[in-house]
Amino acid sequence: MxxxxxxxxxxxxxxxxxxxxxxxxxxxxxxxxxxxxxxxxxxxxxxxxxxDKQALLDEMATEMLRRMAADLEGGPDAAEGDWAGALTRAMRALRGHLLRYRDGAKVYSGTHFTDTSYAAPMEAQLRRLTRAGFTPSAAARAWLTAYSYTIGHVIEEQATGGGYDLAARAERLKDYPLATAAGEEMFQDHETGFETGLAAVVTGIAATLHHPPQSPSSPSAV
The missing domain is CATH 1.10.10.60 (Homeodomain-like)
Structure with missing residues (x-):
């Protein structure tokens, strides 16, 4: 050593x-x-x-954030109004950074940052969302929803990263065919699973939280 x-x-x-x-x-x-x-x-x-150890974990999470802060902004070339693309890129970056560390998502989640490194990327995302038509509260909820999904996914991904015995699981669940079959989707190909889930989250955000102002020329605005 x-x-x-x-x-x-x-x-x-x-x-x-x-x-x-x-x-x-x-x-x-x-x-x-x-x-x-x-x-x-x-x-x-x-x-x-x-x-104590928790204070150390807080500083470790903050150092992780410092290293990923620029990527969490969603990319400098994001088109104006492309909130979905920027949010998707930011969550991909968050997942990628967390996967660089063993148990990275566990270290990162539930900690208190020790400086304001988180503020710039959050401000950039919230600004983009509000400019695209989100209210400030809806923008905050959109960010937190995507952020929480990503951290939760990586926690599960890292917990099963060593491989999951699907055969043993299938044997335990032999009387539950749908639950058995779900194992293939849940515990294999984490990359595809993450992307599919993230797309569902972003689509849901668009459907429930995004209410862009109507154009004065639109028929419904008359």
Whole structure:
């Protein structure tokens, strides 16, 4: 095991080392003691920066967000009004970044960001949505719906990433043919599954939350 040379500790440096270690240990094996060993310091030194593991996870999630912030904006070349395309690209980027880390979605979900790195990408998406005709509250709900779907999908995807024994599942569910057949859709080809679900989410957002202003020339506006 290669230890990080001892230099001045700060929260960001600890979080970066923790993210590297996460890919080796997974979330359950990630401890302040293991991180301290990688940093070649004593564990108590970390408590100057993090009161507990949750505080560390908050900083790790924030570091993850810093790395993905630009991609969450949906792309600089998004056409004006193409809210669906921009939102889709942002959620694909979110999934891609979370998959770079073992248990990445679990680390990311339910945490409190420690700075405002999230504000710029959120503002860009909300601005695009409101310009396309969403009310501010509908824009917020649209963003949160797509965001929550993506994180939830990746949590399940990473939980079954090592392979799911569909044969054993089918045996357990032999009296439930539809539930048995659903396993093929639910536990294989996560890429296609994510894209199909995301398309359904975006289509649903368009149907239930998007109410663009009518053109003055439209018959119904007369």
């Amino acid at each position: 290669v230890k990080v040379p001892t230099t001045r500790l700060d929260r960001t440096r600890v979080a970066r080392v923790a993210l590297d270690l996460l890919n080796e240990t997974g979330l359950d094996g990630l401890t302040l003691r293991a991180i301290a060993q990688r940093l070649d310091v004593k564990a108590p030194a970390l408590y100057w920066h993090f009161k």
